Amino acid sequence: MDNNKRPDTMERITTKALADAFIDEQVAAVRAQVGDKKVLLALSGGVDSSVVAALLVKAIGKQLVCVHVNHGLMRKGESEQVVEVFQNQLDANLIYVDATDRFLDLLKDVSAPETKRKIIGGEFIKVFAEEAGKLEGISFLAQGTIYPDILESDGVKAHHNVGGLPEDMEFELVEPVKLLYKDEVRVVGSALGLPDEMVNRQPFPGPGLGVRCLGAITRDRLHALREADAILREEFDNCGLSEKVWQYFIAVPDFQSVGVKDDKRYEGWPAIIRAVNTVDAMTATIEEIPYPVLHKITDRITNEVDGINRVLLDLTPKPIGTIEWE
Numbered sequence: 001m002d003n004n005k006r007p008d009t010m011e012r013i014t015t016k017a018l019a020d021a022f023i024d025e026q027v028a029a030v031r032a033q034v035g036d037k038k039v040l041l042a043l044s045g046g047v048d049s050s051v052v053a054a055l056l057v058k059a060i061g062k063q064l065v066c067v068h069v070n071h072g073l074m075r076k077g078e079s080e081q082v083v084e085v086f087q088n089q090l091d092a093n094l095i096y097v098d099a100t101d102r103f104l105d106l107l108k109d110v111s112a113p114e115t116k117r118k119i120i121g122g123e124f125i126k127v128f129a130e131e132a133g134k135l136e137g138i139s140f141l142a143q144g145t146i147y148p149d150i151l152e153s154d155g156v157k158a159h160h161n162v163g164g165l166p167e168d169m170e171f172e173l174v175e176p177v178k179l180l181y182k183d184e185v186r187v188v189g190s191a192l193g194l195p196d197e198m199v200n201r202q203p204f205p206g207p208g209l210g211v212r213c214l215g216a217i218t219r220d221r222l223h224a225l226r227e228a229d230a231i232l233r234e235e236f237d238n239c240g241l242s243e244k245v246w247q248y249f250i251a252v253p254d255f256q257s258v259g260v261k262d263d264k265r266y267e268g269w270p271a272i273i274r275a276v277n278t279v280d281a282m283t284a285t286i287e288e289i290p291y292p293v294l295h296k297i298t299d300r301i302t303n304e305v306d307g308i309n310r311v312l313l314d315l316t317p318k319p320i321g322t323i324e325w326e
């Protein structure tokens with residue numbers, strides 16, 4: 001039997017009862033596979049790796065070692081949430097690595113988007129491999145592979161994802177959600193007790209804010225981007241758009257314009273709002289954000305975020321614009 005093929009008879013997991021049955025089945029399967037050995041997992045805080053972590057904590061408790069690498073390009077509060085949920089609430093074995101300086105030092109003065117991606121991806125593997133090398137007795141590597149990853153054998157996700165280990169580190173894989181579609185992974189995550197904001201998290205690129213802080217990243221502009229993005233998310237939560245819009249974020253380009261603040265000349269960067277809807281991210285349409293919401297967001301970002309003096313709205317569908325700016 002092909003282990004990577006979803007059986008035609010497998011029911012779509014849409015309810016808590018079906019999710020619970022799946023969880024029981026996988027807990028038993030993981031215990032049988034792993035025995036008393038240790039399993040390593042790169043926990044990004046995204047839906048897939050979070051659900052795998054919660055499932056494995058249930059199955060094997062402290063035999064699971066999670067490593068969360070904060071590359072300094074996470075959204076506001078995300079790394080903190082990973083620590084809160086997994087270390088404090090689920091009592092998981094979590095190694096938190098703040099590698100912000102390593103990443104930002106390497107990215108200094110680098111403006112080509114693909115070079116930025118390569119640096120972030122390469123350094124991520126390096127940091128993760130270093131942590132793995134410090135651990136003893138790891139026999140398995142858990143991964144949040146889901147069924148679309150297997151179906152998209154053109155390697156789109158492989159190319160997108162920053163995770164993964166060098167070829168010479170060989171572990172047997174544990175992939176408990178590899179036959180599930182995304183919506184099922186979310187139902188399973190809720191059944192495992194993960195918070196809604198984690199389970200319903202919008203897609204977030206592996207290189208994170210690195211591809212939204214356009215051009216060569218500077219710490220002050222990255223900070224401004226993170227704060228502006230947090231305001232956008234808060235206001236989308238307040239007006240219900242966060243439940244409706246597929247992906248929304250701020251991009252901050254590396255040029256300034258003239259403005260005026262407190263009667264003085266105020267040069268600042270623009271914050272660009274992007275809010276798109278799509279089914280498969282291959283094409284995307286623009287969400288029509290009500291003007292009062294746009295005014296509120298503009299007002300808050302320009303008043304609360306140091307360094308931003310204008311707010312712009314990106315109205316470009318994909319094609320011709322990609323979803324991300326880089």
Ligand code: XMP
Nearest residue numbers: 117160161203204205206207281322323324
């Ligand atoms: P684009 O910009 O190509 O994005 O229209 C399509 C979807 O893919 C996400 N994306 C990435 N995801 N690493 C990732 O893991 C990346 O380098 C990357 N670039 C784009 C993007 O956020 C959107 O959901």
